[in-house]
Amino acid sequence: MRTKNNSIVLSKLKYRDYDLIVKCYTEQRGVVSYLLRGVLKSKKGLSKTVYYQALSQLQIEENYKLNQSLHFISEVKFNYIYKTLHSNIYKSAIVLFLSEILSNVLKEEEKNPDLFQFITVALQYLDNEDQFSNFHLLFLLKLTRYLGFQPENQNTGYDYFNLETGIFEASNHGIYSVSGENLTLLKLLLGINFDGLQAIKINSKQRQEFLNLLLYYFELHLGSFKTPKSLQVLNEVFH
The missing domain is CATH 1.20.1440.120 (Recombination protein O, C-terminal domain)
Incomplete structure (x- = not known):
């Protein structure tokens, strides 16, 4: 299910060689963890990590599936730029x-x-x-x-x-x-x-x-x- 969700970044953790797991507090679902595949592999991907600084306020378009521990982000933008x-x-x-x-x-x-x-x-x-x-x-x-x-x-x-x-x-x-x-x-x-x-x-x-x-x-x-x-x-x- 693809939906939009306002989120606050709580933490991020490197996973395997090039992936990140980002934990967010979201407006619609409370605490949700997202897997960002390959985000550390390329310059284009690395540029996206600026969104996931501690307590960043984001609007994300997510691929959310019930009974799944890790979800996926298809689009992201700042809700508020500090x-x-x-x-x-x-x-x-x-x-x-x-x-x-x-x-x-x-x-x-x-x-x-x-x-x-x-x-x-x-x-x-x-x-x-x-x-x-x-x-x-x-x-x-x-x-x-x-x-x-x-x-x-x-x-x-x-x-x-x-x-x-x-x-x-x-x-x-x-x-x-x-x-x-x-x-x-x-x-x-x-x-x-x-x-x-x-x-x-x-x-x-x-x-x-x-x-x-x-x-x-x-x-x-x-x-x-x-x-x-x-x-x-x-x-x-x-x-």
Whole structure:
């Protein structure tokens, strides 16, 4: 069945000598993997790999067959052409990190138009923004809504947040309880959208500590979650 599908590139992997396997998050079918045969063999084919950079937004014409693990792309074009995401070293570090996160946590082979729209709009915001050092923190926090473990927004006046239950509490419950600077930042981020990030002023140490907290939160609620290999690169770039 040949259809058109809007897609966001999550990852690509060399397969055999000249092929690529590209995993995408698609608007119509959720996570889909495509086999690009011979794309590394010729200059013409190599030129097409520019489409498959991390988190590229594409419109593809696909040959999709049910009960098949790998599908095929007959035509591809950009849905949105990034101006800075792949050329700015700082944004590229964020893109590499978030693509690894999304590739890890997105598993469903069914559509979720709200999640697709969230990712699409958020990446376009990042592409056009000049102040973005805390973007990935808010992105991950907002992503929890679509993954089913968004922090509740009641009782935000309490002095602790429980990472295991995802709720604010009045008392300390040990290793899962968050307080202090991390709690303050969590409350701030829960109350804003991306255009409010400019008001968040933190240093690199605070940023890294809160990011580690978020990753631990993901790990607690997603059994298969793995710390991204690109975390070290991200921390070095924003140090």
